[in-house]
Every structure is written in structure tokens, then in C-alpha cells.
Amino acid sequence: MNFNFLSPVSDLVLAHNELLSQQALGRKLRIHSKQNGVPDLEGVSIVLLGVLENRNDHNYIGEEFQLNEVRKAFYALFPGSWNTTIADLGDINKGETVEDTYFALKTTIGVLIEKKIIPIIIGGTQDLTYANYRAYDALIPMVNMVNIDCKFDLGDSTRPIKNNSFVGKIILDQPYNLFNYATIGYQTYFNSQEEIDLMDKLYFESYRLGQISKNITLVEPVLRDANIVSLDLNSVKSSEVSLNQKYSPNGFDGKEICAISRYAGISNKVSSFGIYEYKASKDDEITSMLVAQIAWYFIEGVNYRIKDDNFNDENNHQKYITLVDDQELIFYKSNKTGRWWIEIPFLTEVHNKLKRHTLLPCIHQDYLDACNNKVPDRWYKAFQKNSI
Structure with missing residues (x-):
């Protein structure tokens, strides 16, 4: 260098x-x-x-x-x-x-x-x-x-x-x-x-x-x-x-x-x-x-960084699915750290740089809001950006 x-x-x-x-x-x-x-x-x-x-x-x-x-x-x-x-x-x-x-x-x-x-x-x-x-x-x-x-x-x-x-x-x-x-x-x-x-x-x-x-x-x-x-x-x-x-x-x-x-x-x-x-x-x-x-x-x-385990292994996390206005929201909670994520679906017709299901960090409150039919703000903004 x-x-x-x-x-x-x-x-x-x-x-x-x-x-x-x-x-x-x-x-x-x-x-x-x-x-x-x-x-x-x-x-x-x-x-x-x-x-x-x-x-x-x-x-x-x-x-x-x-x-x-x-x-x-x-x-x-x-x-x-x-x-x-x-x-x-x-x-x-x-x-x-x-x-x-x-x-x-x-x-x-x-x-x-x-x-x-x-x-x-x-x-x-x-x-x-x-x-x-x-x-x-x-x-x-x-x-x-x-x-x-x-x-x-x-x-x-x-x-x-x-x-x-x-x-x-x-x-x-x-x-x-x-x-x-x-x-x-x-x-x-x-x-x-x-x-x-x-x-x-x-x-x-x-x-x-x-x-x-x-x-x-x-x-x-x-x-x-x-x-x-x-x-x-x-x-x-x-x-x-x-x-x-x-x-x-x-x-x-x-x-x-x-x-x-x-x-x-x-x-x-x-x-x-x-x-x-x-x-x-x-x-x-x-x-x-x-x-x-x-x-x-x-x-x-x-x-104090802890790497969350791979979400491909079902033993490493709990998966929660909720419905908000006909939109299926999928949440994951890490068994190791207790941290939460929400999935942003991949849109096949959009040619953006995110070529996979993207997991967006969120908090437990976002899941509780979704259970009460309220779309989490972070998810909405990320989904819209993903659609552009």
C-alpha cells in the first residue's frame, strides 16, 4: 500500500x-x-x-x-x-x-x-x-x-x-x-x-x-x-x-x-x-x-460483534408469517442473538442490483405492528426502493 x-x-x-x-x-x-x-x-x-x-x-x-x-x-x-x-x-x-x-x-x-x-x-x-x-x-x-x-x-x-x-x-x-x-x-x-x-x-x-x-x-x-x-x-x-x-x-x-x-x-x-x-x-x-x-x-x-447464523438452517432461527392487507410478511428471529429481520421479496421483472430475497433488519415491535395490520415503515420504504 x-x-x-x-x-x-x-x-x-x-x-x-x-x-x-x-x-x-x-x-x-x-x-x-x-x-x-x-x-x-x-x-x-x-x-x-x-x-x-x-x-x-x-x-x-x-x-x-x-x-x-x-x-x-x-x-x-x-x-x-x-x-x-x-x-x-x-x-x-x-x-x-x-x-x-x-x-x-x-x-x-x-x-x-x-x-x-x-x-x-x-x-x-x-x-x-x-x-x-x-x-x-x-x-x-x-x-x-x-x-x-x-x-x-x-x-x-x-x-x-x-x-x-x-x-x-x-x-x-x-x-x-x-x-x-x-x-x-x-x-x-x-x-x-x-x-x-x-x-x-x-x-x-x-x-x-x-x-x-x-x-x-x-x-x-x-x-x-x-x-x-x-x-x-x-x-x-x-x-x-x-x-x-x-x-x-x-x-x-x-x-x-x-x-x-x-x-x-x-x-x-x-x-x-x-x-x-x-x-x-x-x-x-x-x-x-x-x-x-x-x-x-x-x-x-x-x-462485541456476534455473527448471526445462516438463515438457511431452520434450527438457527424462528420464522413468523403474518398477513397485512393481503401482503404476506415473513419475519425471522435469530436464536443466537434474539435479533429480528423481515424479508423483502425479490421482484423478477425489476433489473436492480439486489438479485435475491433481501433480509432487512427490524425490531420486535415491527412484528407486533404487522400482527396488528400495520406495515412496518422500514419494510415499506425498502420494498418501494426495490421496485424502482
Whole structure:
């Protein structure tokens, strides 16, 4: 792999790391340093990857940032009883142009995913998600993406890409690989009615902040089905973060955002996780510690992944069939994990990329709703997308 894109972790952070307890996370990482170069990735299952790109911020005024404080906070945490080897690959610096940064990120993520290594990308602006998405072009036919954000970030796709309009580019740029896009934690007053209507028209999923705060387990099936998870720190309420990071009095609290991150880690499908819109400030300890804890909880989730057994073997699951308005709905419940799925039938006359019966993650409540003659919303949207 070409590691020319990567710059090592700063000596300042490494000196700080030397003072930490031997049990601390920083002492157990394989770290890209000036002295030792890029670490060997043999046996590594998760890497930290900083991206120092923020020029596509729609409010960009030339400010620089670095991730030293995030790394210090992360290194100082103690690992759980984990069986994963973690590396810190350092940072991708700004390229000559933003497109150069995208290329470096896309290439690096592509190689890591092929090696079955999960990157945790800690970045500047959230438009970097576009480069993350493009890394999958040659890897899988259809991509599911989840955005943890107070906004949909659809924007005007005819205009240059920005951190508040990158999803429009993902939807409309070829090759068309996006199957599902879901936003977790959106706040209605930050999104135009046209965008809310468009999300519905495209059969994409959106979950309001209030919905998730009331029942955080709603995010589990959505994240179980995701390949890419992109987290915007502006989805966190301002009382939880530093001065520069403050965005809205409403948003997720620290506990909720870490719980969502852990659900993302537990998902067997999630193969890249990004934390974006980090803005360093003089009173930075709070935000950098929050980013470190979000990353920690994601890794914790990865360590608790359980592969559900093959659904071809009837001994591994229970099958439930219900009728809703003459439509037969078939549910499966895993005996091993207790997780639920619903089958989306394959339509023979439609030439889409999903050439089989697709199992869509759902929750027990969806089955109970179906028993009461109510079609689950996730099933309906997936079925409609499958029919297009």
C-alpha cells in the first residue's frame, strides 16, 4: 500500500504517551511515528485515521486545525477486555486541492477495507464522507449509509460540494451505488420542508432527535444494515462541547451519542466509521474527550460483534408469517442473538442490483405492528426502493 499520503503522529503526542500508565490504550496501539514509520498492519482490525481537511466548510475562513488533543484524550483511556489490535496511522494532510485529499482518503480506505480493517476516520468537514463512499465503488454493488446529524445535508447537487450538501452528490454522481440513506437525530427546524419531502420521495429513512432520545434502541436495526456511518459532531448539544464546537442547544447528549456509536460498532456490516466537524478551540478538553469516548465506544461495539447464523438452517432461527392487507410478511428471529429481520421479496421483472430475497433488519415491535395490520415503515420504504 502507498502510505505516502500519511503523516506521522506528532512527537508532542508521543512524548505525552510515554507518561501514561502501561495499561493505557496509547501504550497498546501500533503508532505511525517519524522514528519508526508506518506500523505493520498484520493482525490489526481497527485503525485511527485523521484527515486535516476543512476547506469545503461552507463557513471556511482559512483556519487550520490538528488532532493532537483528540489523540492525547484517546491514548489516556483504558481499553475494555478487547481482543482487537488497533493502530494509529496518523493523518492525511490537506492536498494541493480538496480533490487531492479525497483521492488520498478514498485510496487509503479502499485498501484498509480490502484488508478487512475498519477505519475510524476523525476529520474536519463531513463532505469527506463522499470520499469514504467512493472507496466502496469497486468493493460492493450497493452501499447503505447512515448519517448521525441534525441536518440531511442533501443540498443542491448542481453546486460545488460543501459540508452541508455532500449527500446530493452521493445520490446523483455516477456510479450509482447508494441503496439506502438514513439520518439519525435530525431536527426539523434545521431542514427545509422540500428536503424533508425529498427524503420521503426517495424512500430514505429519517429519525427525529425526539424519537431517538425517547427510544435509543430504534437506531439498532438501521445501523445493523449500514456499511458507512458518518457522525457529525454538530448533532451533539452545545452544553456537551467546547466553545468552537457549540452549534445548537438541542441535540444528543454525551451518553446518547456514545450509545449510538456502540450500536454502530456492534453491527457486523459497518466497515468504516467517521467522526466529522471537529473544531479545536482553546478550551478544547471537553470536545476532544468526547471524540475519544465516541471512538472508544465504537471499538467496544466491534469487540462485541456476534455473527448471526445462516438463515438457511431452520434450527438457527424462528420464522413468523403474518398477513397485512393481503401482503404476506415473513419475519425471522435469530436464536443466537434474539435479533429480528423481515424479508423483502425479490421482484423478477425489476433489473436492480439486489438479485435475491433481501433480509432487512427490524425490531420486535415491527412484528407486533404487522400482527396488528400495520406495515412496518422500514419494510415499506425498502420494498418501494426495490421496485424502482
